[in-house]
Amino acid sequence: DTLSYASGWPPSARVTPVFEKYADTIEERTNGDLSMKIYPLSLLNFLEANEGVKNGIADLATMLTPYFAAEYPRMNMLSEASSVMALEGNESSVPAIAYAGMMTELVMLDCPSCQDEVKRQNQVSLGVAMTPPYLMACMTEITSAEELKGKRVRAGGAFWSRWVEAMEAVPVSLSINETFEALEQGVLDCSLGTAPDLDNFSLNEVVKHVYLGAPSGMFPFPTNMNLNRWQGLSEEQRAVMLDASAELIAGLAWEYHLTGQQALEDVVSGGNELTEVSDDLRAKSRAFLQSDLDALAGAYKANFGMEGGDELVQKISALAPRWIELVEDVNGPDELAEILKREIFSKVDAKTYGM
Amino acid sequence: MKFLANGLTLLEKLASFAGMACVVLMMIHVTADVAGRSFFGHPVPGTITVVSSFYMVALSFIPLAVAERLNAHISVDIIFERLPAWMKRALVSLNYLFVTTVLAFATVRTWQVAVDKTNIGAAIQQGTAMVPVWQSYWLLPVGLGLMALLCVTKLGLSLVNPDALLDEQGPKTENIYE
Amino acid sequence: MSDVAIGLSGLGILFVLIALRFHIGFVLIGVSFFGLWLLRGWGLAWGSLGLIPYQFTANWVLSSIPMFLFLGYISYYTNLTAGLFSAARVWTSALPGGLAIASIFGSAGFAAVSGSSLACSAAMGRIAVPEMIKHKYHPELATGTVAVAGTIGALIPPSIILILYGVIAQVSVSDLFLGGTAVGIMTMVGYVLVVFLRVKLNPSLAPMRDETMTFAERVYHLKDTWPILLVMLGIFGGLFGGIFTPTEAGAVGASLACLIALLRGDMTLERFSDAARDTMTATGSLIIIAVGASLLTRFLVLSGAGDYLSEAIIAFGANPVLLMACVILVYLVLGMFLEPIGSMLLTLPIILPVIDDAGWSLLWFGVVLTKLLEIGMITPPVGMNVFVIKGVVGKLVSVGAIFRGVAWFIVFDLLLVVLISIFPGMVEFLPALLK
Ligand code: NA
Ligand code: NA
Numbered sequence: 017d018t019l020s021y022a023s024g025w026p027p028s029a030r031v032t033p034v035f036e037k038y039a040d041t042i043e044e045r046t047n048g049d050l051s052m053k054i055y056p057l058s059l060l061n062f063l064e065a066n067e068g069v070k071n072g073i074a075d076l077a078t079m080l081t082p083y084f085a086a087e088y089p090r091m092n093m094l095s096e097a098s099s100v101m102a103l104e105g106n107e108s109s110v111p112a113i114a115y116a117g118m119m120t121e122l123v124m125l126d127c128p129s130c131q132d133e134v135k136r137q138n139q140v141s142l143g144v145a146m147t148p149p150y151l152m153a154c155m156t157e158i159t160s161a162e163e164l165k166g167k168r169v170r171a172g173g174a175f176w177s178r179w180v181e182a183m184e185a186v187p188v189s190l191s192i193n194e195t196f197e198a199l200e201q202g203v204l205d206c207s208l209g210t211a212p213d214l215d216n217f218s219l220n221e222v223v224k225h226v227y228l229g230a231p232s233g234m235f236p237f238p239t240n241m242n243l244n245r246w247q248g249l250s251e252e253q254r255a256v257m258l259d260a261s262a263e264l265i266a267g268l269a270w271e272y273h274l275t276g277q278q279a280l281e282d283v284v285s286g287g288n289e290l291t292e293v294s295d296d297l298r299a300k301s302r303a304f305l306q307s308d309l310d311a312l313a314g315a316y317k318a319n320f321g322m323e324g325g326d327e328l329v330q331k332i333s334a335l336a337p338r339w340i341e342l343v344e345d346v347n348g349p350d351e352l353a354e355i356l357k358r359e360i361f362s363k364v365d366a367k368t369y370g371m
Numbered sequence: 372m373k374f375l376a377n378g379l380t381l382l383e384k385l386a387s388f389a390g391m392a393c394v395v396l397m398m399i400h401v402t403a404d405v406a407g408r409s410f411f412g413h414p415v416p417g418t419i420t421v422v423s424s425f426y427m428v429a430l431s432f433i434p435l436a437v438a439e440r441l442n443a444h445i446s447v448d449i450i451f452e453r454l455p456a457w458m459k460r461a462l463v464s465l466n467y468l469f470v471t472t473v474l475a476f477a478t479v480r481t482w483q484v485a486v487d488k489t490n491i492g493a494a495i496q497q498g499t500a501m502v503p504v505w506q507s508y509w510l511l512p513v514g515l516g517l518m519a520l521l522c523v524t525k526l527g528l529s530l531v532n533p534d535a536l537l538d539e540q541g542p543k544t545e546n547i548y549e
Numbered sequence: 550m551s552d553v554a555i556g557l558s559g560l561g562i563l564f565v566l567i568a569l570r571f572h573i574g575f576v577l578i579g580v581s582f583f584g585l586w587l588l589r590g591w592g593l594a595w596g597s598l599g600l601i602p603y604q605f606t607a608n609w610v611l612s613s614i615p616m617f618l619f620l621g622y623i624s625y626y627t628n629l630t631a632g633l634f635s636a637a638r639v640w641t642s643a644l645p646g647g648l649a650i651a652s653i654f655g656s657a658g659f660a661a662v663s664g665s666s667l668a669c670s671a672a673m674g675r676i677a678v679p680e681m682i683k684h685k686y687h688p689e690l691a692t693g694t695v696a697v698a699g700t701i702g703a704l705i706p707p708s709i710i711l712i713l714y715g716v717i718a719q720v721s722v723s724d725l726f727l728g729g730t731a732v733g734i735m736t737m738v739g740y741v742l743v744v745f746l747r748v749k750l751n752p753s754l755a756p757m758r759d760e761t762m763t764f765a766e767r768v769y770h771l772k773d774t775w776p777i778l779l780v781m782l783g784i785f786g787g788l789f790g791g792i793f794t795p796t797e798a799g800a801v802g803a804s805l806a807c808l809i810a811l812l813r814g815d816m817t818l819e820r821f822s823d824a825a826r827d828t829m830t831a832t833g834s835l836i837i838i839a840v841g842a843s844l845l846t847r848f849l850v851l852s853g854a855g856d857y858l859s860e861a862i863i864a865f866g867a868n869p870v871l872l873m874a875c876v877i878l879v880y881l882v883l884g885m886f887l888e889p890i891g892s893m894l895l896t897l898p899i900i901l902p903v904i905d906d907a908g909w910s911l912l913w914f915g916v917v918l919t920k921l922l923e924i925g926m927i928t929p930p931v932g933m934n935v936f937v938i939k940g941v942v943g944k945l946v947s948v949g950a951i952f953r954g955v956a957w958f959i960v961f962d963l964l965l966v967v968l969i970s971i972f973p974g975m976v977e978f979l980p981a982l983l984k
Contacts, residue, residue, distance in 0.1 A: 020851075026719060055850060057719075059850055059851070061604075064600055068600060071592065071593065071595070071596025071597070071599065071600060072593055072596060073593055073847070085501065086491050086493050087491065168408065168412075171498065173496070174498070177498040178499050181499060186413070187414075187499070188414060189417075189498050190419070190794065191419070191610065193610070194610075197721070197794055198794050201791045201794075202791025203408075203792070203793065390833070391822060391826055394615060394825045394828045394832075395825055397612065398616060398803045398807075401616070401800035405792065405800075419609045422609060423607045423608055423612060426612065427608060427612045428606050431606040431836040432833070434830055437830055437833070438834045441830055443833075444572045444575075444837075445834055445838060447567055447570060448570055448931070450569065450570075451568075462569050462571075465569075466572065470575045473575045476582065477578065477598055477602065480598045481602065481603070483599065484600075507603075507607070511603060
């Protein structure tokens with residue numbers, strides 16, 4: 017039996033080998049009973065992924081849930097709550113890796129309503145990876161909160177659009193593929209994105225100033241599997257899938273972490289400025305993050321009729337201290353996979369999960 | 372029969388008008404967004420979503436029947452021209468049978484999708500605005516279904532009066548793209 | 550039957566149905582749908598049919614296609630470009646074959662507002678061919694020049710082919726446009742040289758006109774070129790001045806063209822609605838083929854037939870020269886019969902992995918591909934540009950005569966393709982320069 021994994025990244029992307037390794041691992045540990053073919057961008061793109069897995073065009077895919085606002089309100093609210101990491105002012109060097117653990121733990125072990133949400137899409141969640149926190153990449157120097165006012169800033173999601181508005185700047189919606197040109201030609205002053213995006217979309221070839229510490233917030237990229245396919249596997253096969261998925265999530269999160277670090281080093285070696293945002297901007301940003309977090313559950317209830325948001329925000333916030341400590345000294349994907357297995361995946365029952 | 376034909380013509384006219392309106396609206400909407408962003412610091416909210424989910428989808432599917440009426444759908448004449456008349460007649464009917472079948476499947480399927488999207492109230496978040504897009508899914512079964520109706524009548528015509536559709540080659544209007 | 554065999558049979562049936570004048574777009578959708586059904590069962594085929602048509606079309610970058618089409622149609626119906634040809638003819642009057650050369654410059658100018666090569670041929674054919682016939686130009690030269698000059702329309706931006714290629718191959722449309730500009734200008738210069746040479750060798754082809762004009766008179770004739778220059782200035786100024794993105798340029802350009810036509814009094818409700826109607830039907834008939842090609846890609850990927858064919862081509866063309874010769878030959882043969890967008894969409898799923906595997910630049914290939922597809926527009930037996938000119942001149946010139954007139958230029962085109970294959974830098978220097 018062969019599973020198909022549709023990745024929305026092109027074959028040349030740095031995460032492609034991580035998927036290939038996932039496929040090899042599954043084949044090895046099932047002694048060839050179950051194999052997997054990876055389709056990098058040839059079968060489904062990110063926008064097609066949800067319907068594609070729902071209908072079984074692919075068996076698994078990376079699901080950028082913010083693209084499907086009506087379908088995944090819980091997943092999206094939880095990822096928007098990632099601002100807690102910045103608010104905790106945590107000293108961990110890897111807040112995104114901690115948050116991947118927090119999201120995965122909550123979704124897989126402690127959130128029946130999240131499970132239902134994914135099930136309604138005829139899917140089952142096999143864990144959530146997170147991008148590094150969002151930063152601000154600019155063509156002009158922004159040395160104070162005042163200087164950001166009125167600037168045209170690309171914001172790729174609802175959370176960051178709210179942030180731009182709170183900073184009294186102009187949020188601009190553009191597709192990420194156009195961002196390079198828009199910055200170069202001056203359509204945009206700044207773009208909000210992750211450090212790996214600087215590399216993936218060549219933005220570090222054009223921006224002059226990169227600011228860390230704001231807006232923060234992370235983008236989720238969970239792996240989901242078609243429910244019928246999942247339920248059709250044997251219990252042993254599901255156990256192998258769960259085990260391998262821990263390694264997949266760890267591999268993806270770690271690869272993004274490395275790509276991000278490299279991109280930031282490239283900014284510096286390219287002769288451009290890499291610095292923290294000014295103190296007044298950070299304060300203004302933190303004030304927004306706090307008020308946004310407080311209003312989050314209410315907003316999701318108003319927009320999507322979603323109940324129980326407050327409880328979920330509390331639950332995920334409560335996980336932060338433990339996970340920050342867990343991942344603080346991690347220095348490789350294998351170590352991270354061990355932690356994810358110990359804390360989460362070993363507690364998932366292959367007999368009942370998603371059945 | 373006459374009544375049905377008139378009804379179909381009316382629907383095609385409506386489709387034609389809707390499609391042309393989309394072209395003009397798309398131009399105005401995008402231009403307004405550019406002007407608002409560059410000169411007034413206020414882009415028109417939701418432009419990308421409205422343009423891609425509504426104007427583009429409408430422009431792709433609503434004019435299908437109009438293009439069929441104008442014989443503007445792209446096909447290759449090269450071998451067809453050299454075939455004996457009886458084969459040409461058979462091929463014209465077969466083409467419409469094939470196209471109608473494909474359209475029937477596509478109409479039913481996209482109808483189902485539209486029902487699903489309506490039930491969950493599909494929406495796309497652009498900026499801080501939620502733009503509902505479930506309505507746009509109905510444009511597919513409408514456009515595909517209208518062309519299916521037209522192709523059924525053409526299939527019927529090709530069986531009753533085989534020569535009527537034989538000489539339809541290429542567009543009747545000046546069709547100058549590519 | 551193995552999966553690959555199903556895939557290859559599907560492709561075979563596809564080509565037969567297309568050859569028998571079935572609607573291309575619906576053949577692509579139908580064959581892919583039934584193929585997926587056979588291959589992976591009803592659920593997957595039914596799911597794909599529900600997913601791909603909407604997801605492919607609801608695309609922001611693709612929205613530049615109707616807008617650039619509209620810009621071209623508005624310019625065409627309101628005669629925005631007429632002044633360009635009359636200015637060019639005044640300035641080239643001293644050259645052998647001056648009118649033919651002027652029509653090439655006119656086409657290149659029109660190319661800057663039109664996304665398609667047919668539009669270019671039609672617009673310039675209407676203006677320039679009667680003028681050349683009046684001045685006793687040989688009909689083969691007159692019609693042939695305008696038919697080939699139209700192909701510049703798909704190279705110089707905007708270009709529908711390059712936009713679609715960029716969306717599918719994930720290459721920056723701006724970079725493609727810059728590469729296309731370089732090759733478009735080379736094509737323009739080359740065509741001028743071909744005309745020059747032919748008339749030098751055989752002056753009876755194009756009798757000299759006895760129009761002696763002072764410099765001041767020549768400058769005076771530039772006055773009617775402002776509408777198109779203003780549109781071009783608006784588009785390029787806006788792009789490089791940070792006002793809008795390439796995707797938005799079509800809509801802003803079309804607004805500008807409407808405004809100028811309105812100010813000049815050339816805009817009537819009829820012309821406006823004609824332009825809108827043509828834009829609509831052109832978009833509809835174009836996108837349905839692209840939707841079909843998108844479904845075909847899934848069918849080829851899942852059946853493994855795409856990989857199979859790509860690997861066969863790679864194995865056959867182990868030597869890069871042989872591989873490139875193979876690619877050129879395939880597109881010349883396809884171009885004889887098929888229309889360019891159909892043959893591009895049909896072949897990209899197979900050819901892109903080959904290009905990637907050979908380590909060639911996808912940017913470079915996009916431009917070479919456009920050039921090859923455009924050669925198909927002027928080769929017999931199906932040469933759409935030639936047919937459009939035939940439509941303009943009526944009974945005056947036979948289709949065969951126009952094809953004869955085109956032949957000289959095709960020799961140059963092939964030479965240029967070989968050159969840019971040997972020196973890819975000729976395509977890539979402009980995008981690299983402006984980075
Ligand atoms: Na052009
Ligand atoms: Na041809």
